[in-house]
Amino acid sequence: MIRALWTAATGMSAKQTCLDVVANNLANLSTVGFKKSRAEFQDLMYQIQKRSGFETSSGIQSPIGIEIGMGSKLTAVQKFFTQGDYVQTGNDFDWSIEGDGFFQVDDNGRTLYTRAGNFKKSKDGFLVTADGLKLIPNVTVPEETVTFTIDAGGMWTALDGKGAKLGSGQLEIAKFVNPAGLTSLGHNLFEESEGSGPAKTGKPAQDGYGSISQHFLEMSNVNSVDEMIYMIEALRAYEMNSKAIQTADQMLQTVSNLKR
């Protein structure tokens, strides 16, 4: 009986985590390049009360054992790399990747990955993220630049007012076998992990890499309706787990009331 109390308690704490994840998704409903997550659970170990094959009173070997489960636990918070909505901004340095791939940025020698393409020009002319991390390969925008373009294949060109070319280069983006295995670092940044596999870089719009759209930003892929449904689901499941605790409690009370 005490087992049922604890089993239902694991269910309640699992649902709490579920709500934490939903809350984070909702908080990032309008974060550029944000990818939603979902909590994943698995069943805990089973307490074996009788092994299969135990002999019943009539001498028959019972085919099935009696295993009582001990509840559930969190296994992973899985990220979903589905496409977010695109928003036109008109800004030359707002880029989005249509399809698979991540922009690569440099954090003091460590390469990190992001889907947020809202780049800025740093004071020395490099294109950087909002947090000041440089794009890899570096994109330098000369001071006299008037027009800056990047095509779907990642080829960028900086032109001055008379149409003379000041600089150009090729952007490369990275792909992973299992992007869901990337580690989130916050600030819209992801880091390669064992689960994601190593990054493979390539030119956009080729070999399955997504293409670049200038003047567009990829918004969060959180769908508020979905999140609301998950929230209701988590809340109701939480309530049902608490009902199991109440029932166990009331049954214990019934038993203790035997002696008056």
Added chain:
Amino acid sequence: MAVGGIGELVDATNRVMPRLDSIANNISNMGTSGFKADRLYYLKEKDPSSGGAGMKTTPLLVVDFSQGSLAATGNPLDLAVKGDGFFVVKTKNGEAYTRKGNFTVNKNNELVTQDGDLLVGESGKITLNGNNVVVSENGEVSVDGNRVGKLKIVKFAKPSLLVRDGNGLFSDPGGAGLGMNDKPEVQAGFLEMSNVQSIREMVEMINVQRTVDIYQKGIQTISEQDKLSTSRVGRVG
């Protein structure tokens, strides 16, 4: 003799209690992908030790292997088996079987479960070197257009004999009748949800609680009778 009746009711109460444990576990795993609900029953059978007259109750735990609903995730490494069948996983205790398909890759690019156990294909482990992973409906795995392996999907003649190891894994202690599923139906980008039905669990829970209430009333009634008979029988006047 009335006191014997109390003993039977106490036994019955003790049998009902684990049913709530099983229900609590089901409710706790309502959101666990690939989870299969179970239900504890008791069988009444003849007790040979009583010379054929008495009855004995035997517990029977039945795992419900019915299909859970499939939820779209869009992750190419999330796989769901439609209909009969289990994925085969290599754990440190030998082969295990699972319906939980939220796979990932390890540092050698091999397809593994979230706990790091290797997924077994028809010709050993499946290694994904490349970008574009596609798992077809019959379980063929291809990377960037090249076939790299086929998922091993097995089925059991008597799945009720499987033992649950937790973490969504089942193992075969022998006798479950392992066989290949030659025509598996695999859905990539989907996860099989838990097959726990909340309404059923709530109803069962009410049922269990009321049963205990009735047993308690029975015990109280019998002890009341005992009290009366001990205090009144033999009293004159």
